[in-house]
Amino acid sequence: MEKFTGQILLVTGARDSGKTLLCRRVVEIARKANWQVRGLLSPAIIKGDAKVGIGVEDLNSGKRFMLAHLPDENDAKAEIRTDGWIFDNRCVTWCNTVLEQSIPCDLLVIDEVGPLELVQNTGWTTALPAVDSGKFHLALVVVREELLSTLEQRWPKASTITVSTVERIDHMVENIIDVLMTNQELWGK
Secondary structure, rough: OOOOEEEEEEEEEOOOHHHHHHHHHHHHHHHOOOOOOOEEEEEEEEEEOEEEEEEEEEOOOEEEEEEEEEEEEHHHHOEOOOOEEEEOOHHHHHHHHHHOOOOOOOOEEEEEOOOHHOOOOOOOHHHHHHHHHHHOOEEEEEHHHHHHHHHHHHOOOEEEEOOOOOHHHHHHHHHHHHHHHHHHHHHHO
């Protein structure tokens, strides 16, 4: 049976600081090193200069869907919503299945745990138990700055990295990978 290190890295920062980009870069390097990569990335959907939606990508299958869109007059009865977004119920259900099936793995990415999960107790309800399981070598968990303390309390041994600007991402990714490569001998890669 494989021994997992269960390291958790909370990735936080202001909106549009590059949190998803940092996760994507770590994923690219992990794949080149033949790590088993699982989880979800949630890239912004941009039209012109405006963010008009949130996409979601299964890091195992590569499947992509529209997770959320800006509210309009047809969304009065939407079940899953935040102040700025209306979430597709079918997509959220699919995401929960993906996360449930993501462990065990070498690298687990959850982009992001937010107000749906931590305030409304809806959204990606399988994300927190997946991380709680520790069945991974590293979990990158994206969280908004205003919700960071909730996850730090839940996972007190987690490390936190704050993304401040896109220009710093490559340096931050190098540091993450250096630590992981140093620990690779612990998990038999």
